[in-house]
Every structure is written in C-alpha cells, then in structure tokens.
Amino acid sequence: MTLPMSRSERLRRQKRIRAREWMVAVLLAVSLAIVIRIFVFEPFNVVGPSMKTTLETGNLILVNKLVYRFEEPERGEVIVFHAPQRKEYVKRVIALPGETVEAKNNKILINGKIMEEPYLATDMRTRDFDLVRVPSGKVFVLGDNRLDSTDSRVIGPVGMSEIVGRVEMVYWPFQMWKLL
Structure with missing residues (x-):
C-alpha cells in the first residue's frame, strides 16, 4: 500500500517534471536550430x-x-x-x-x-x-x-x-x- 504524498512532496515532484519538460523543449529547439542552420538556411x-x-x-x-x-x-x-x-x-x-x-x-x-x-x-x-x-x-x-x-x-x-x-x-x- 502506498502512502499519500504530502503537499510539499507533490510540489517538488511537479517542479522536477516541469524542469524535465523544459529541458526536453530547449534541447529539441537547439537541435532543430542546428539542423536548420547546417542543412537549410x-x-x-x-x-x-x-x-x-x-x-x-x-x-x-x-x-x-x-x-x-x-x-x-x-x-x-x-x-x-x-x-x-x-x-x-x-x-x-x-x-x-x-x-x-x-x-x-x-x-x-x-x-x-x-x-x-x-x-x-x-x-x-x-x-x-x-x-x-x-x-x-x-x-x-x-x-x-x-x-x-x-x-x-x-x-x-x-x-x-x-x-x-x-x-x-x-x-x-x-x-x-x-x-x-
């Protein structure tokens, strides 16, 4: 049986998820910019x-x-x-x-x-x-x-x-x- 998370644990988890989402978005944008720069414009x-x-x-x-x-x-x-x-x-x-x-x-x-x-x-x-x-x-x-x-x-x-x-x-x- 899993114990319910405290409010502070939920907030920390949400911050980690948001930080990970932002890192993925930034890496994707940088990768796309590099590909466009090398091959297109x-x-x-x-x-x-x-x-x-x-x-x-x-x-x-x-x-x-x-x-x-x-x-x-x-x-x-x-x-x-x-x-x-x-x-x-x-x-x-x-x-x-x-x-x-x-x-x-x-x-x-x-x-x-x-x-x-x-x-x-x-x-x-x-x-x-x-x-x-x-x-x-x-x-x-x-x-x-x-x-x-x-x-x-x-x-x-x-x-x-x-x-x-x-x-x-x-x-x-x-x-x-x-x-x-």
Missing part, C-alpha cells in the same frame, strides 16, 4: 562593394542551402559560393551551362542577345570582355557593381558544387530588409 555577412546597390557591406543575408538540391540556378539569382582563397562570394548568376556570354558597349549578351538587367543602377557601367562559353556544370557570375567586382571575369565560371545556396533575403540592418 545559413546567415552570411556581405563584405565589399561588388553587389552595390543590391547589397551593401554589413548587410546580413539569409541563404537557402537546400534549393539547389532540387533545382538548377536561374539567371538573375543572387548566390553565395566558395571562391578561391577560402572565401565566400556573393554574386549574380548571369549565364547558365552551355551558353555564351560577352560584354559590349556596357551591355551583357547571352548567346548574342542583349540581356535585360532591371536590378542594375541606370548609370552602371560594364567593361567589355570577350566571348566565354560556360562549361557544363558551371555558371557565369558577375557582381552588380561591375567596375569593382571580382567575379567570373577573373576567377572563371563557378562550379555547381561550389555554390552554397541562393540569397533569399536581407535581414539586417532592419531598415534595408527585403526579399531577393
């Missing part, structure tokens, strides 16, 4: 002027790391990728595998046709560069600030395996919050 800090005016130094961006497991990058998307010198670069996809790209008279030509770039400032200049054929499994990227960007004109086309993910949003500073 990752924050990055923008450094340098190469993406002005779309992105500025000091912007914090959220990168979708999962999207390119299910689809290929599209022209115009802003991506983060592993570049030489163990750095991550933020650039815009301009040309896709198998396409040709060149710049003439401040215009980008894809397969000989002028590419519309509504995201660029109207006074943005692009130095001419010769025709490049983008190899299979790679994309050609440029910074939006074409006169001050280390991009595929310098480092060559970017391999799909080097792409970290697609930039989805700027979340800091808050007044610059936007979806891309």
